[in-house]
Amino acid sequence: MQKRWKWWVGLLLSLTLLLAGCGAAKTADNTAASTSSSAQGSAKAAVQTSVPQGTISIKMLDVGQGDAILIQTQEQTVLIDTSDVDERDKLRAQLAKAGVKKIDKVILTHPHADHIGGMEVLLDGSYEIGSIYDNGMPSTSKLYLSYMKKAKARGIPHHALKTGDVLDFGGGAQFKVLSPEESLVQKGQQKGYKHDPNNESVVGRLTFGQFAMLFTGDAEKEAEASIAARYGSELKSQVLKAPHHGSKTSSSAAYLRLVQPETCVISCGAGNDYGHPHKETLKKYAAIHAKTYETDKNGTITITSDGKSYEVKEEKS
The missing domain is CATH 1.20.5 (Single alpha-helices involved in coiled-coils or other helix-helix interfaces)
Known part of the structure; x- marks a missing residue:
């Protein structure tokens, strides 16, 4: 028991x-x-955090033979390049038309006059500027040295961009820098280095939900080949900002096959001395069935997206 x-x-x-x-x-x-x-x-x-909020507006401003692209999200205003010296009045008028008083980010793709010529307008005290970004390359250009001096005097932060950097434009919009490579930036900072400003341009891909636009500065075929080798099919974007104002030195066929743009927008001045956009480039865009807009013919070109679809409007005055 x-x-x-x-x-x-x-x-x-x-x-x-x-x-x-x-x-x-x-x-x-x-x-x-x-x-x-x-x-x-x-x-x-x-x-x-990357879900689109409201809409994004991208305006390729009609400022003659130069670049000035105004981007507005629900949270920020961004300006990529500032047109040429002799187009400052046009830039001022376009910013006033858009109701711009504060610019959170100014991105200067490279120090050529037709891209940085309007910085005097932005730094004259009429606008509140958050930060200035460029490619980090030193320049002996008087325009470059002048704006750097004024920006420093106003205490505006300055940053250099390189491949892999990502800028938050607010409202779910992000700008990923594809060029220049860090190694190129380092070479460019060495004394005696021979610069190639066009191919040192800041190139970036803006994404907003399912919408993407590729910003190219004046990058030419050499830079395009380097970018294509690094990113391949990741370059695919509905809209392409035509590099170098539609010059035949850019928009290589191999590059366009990767980007697969539905729409190409070109900033150029009527009857410009360079013949931009070149016929060879327009034929390439036609060959891939991309709809093409030019500021000299269509005026300010406005692209609006809700993150799913997009529309393009002309504002010829």
């Missing part, structure tokens, strides 16, 4: 330990599930 009692006690102890083990396993599963849920929530929150 005593042996039988001990047997029952042993059995009860075994069952108790077994149930305790099951309880521990169940608690561990719940903890794991809770951790997984938390991780999923964090991931979801991270995804939500």
Whole structure:
């Protein structure tokens, strides 16, 4: 009888330990599930930061033979390049028309006059400027030295961009820098280096939900080949800002095959001395069935997107 009692006690102890083990396993599963849920929530929150908010407006301003592209999201105003010296009045008028008083980010693709010539307008005290970005290359250009001096005097932060940098434009819009490479920036900062400003242009891909636009400065075929080798099919974008004002020195066929643009927008002046856009380039755009717009013919070109689709409007005055 005593042996039988001990047997029952042993059995009860075994069952108790077994149930305790099951309880521990169940608690561990719940903890794991809770951790997984938390991780999923964090991931979801991270995804939500890039979800488009409202719409984005991208205006290729009609400022003659130069570049000035105004980007407005729900949170920020960004200006990529500032037109030429002799087009400052046009730039001022276009900014006033858009109601711009504050510019969060000014991005200067390279120090040629037709891209940085309007910086005097921005730094004369009429506008609040958040930060200035460029390609980090030193320049002996008087325009470059002048704006750098004035920006420093006003205490405006200056940053150099390189491949892989990502700028937040607010409202779910992001600008990923594709060029110049860091190695090129480092070479460009060395004394005696022979610069090629066009191929040192800041090139970046703007994404807003499912919408993408490629900004190219004056990058030519050499830079295009380097960018294509690094990014390949990642370059695909619905809209292409035609590099170098539609020059035949840019928009290589291989590059266009990767970008696959549906729309190409060209900034150029009517009857300009360079013959921009060149016929060879326009034929390439036609060959890929891309709709082409030119500021000299169509005026300011406005692209609006909700992150899913986009539309293009002409504002010829």
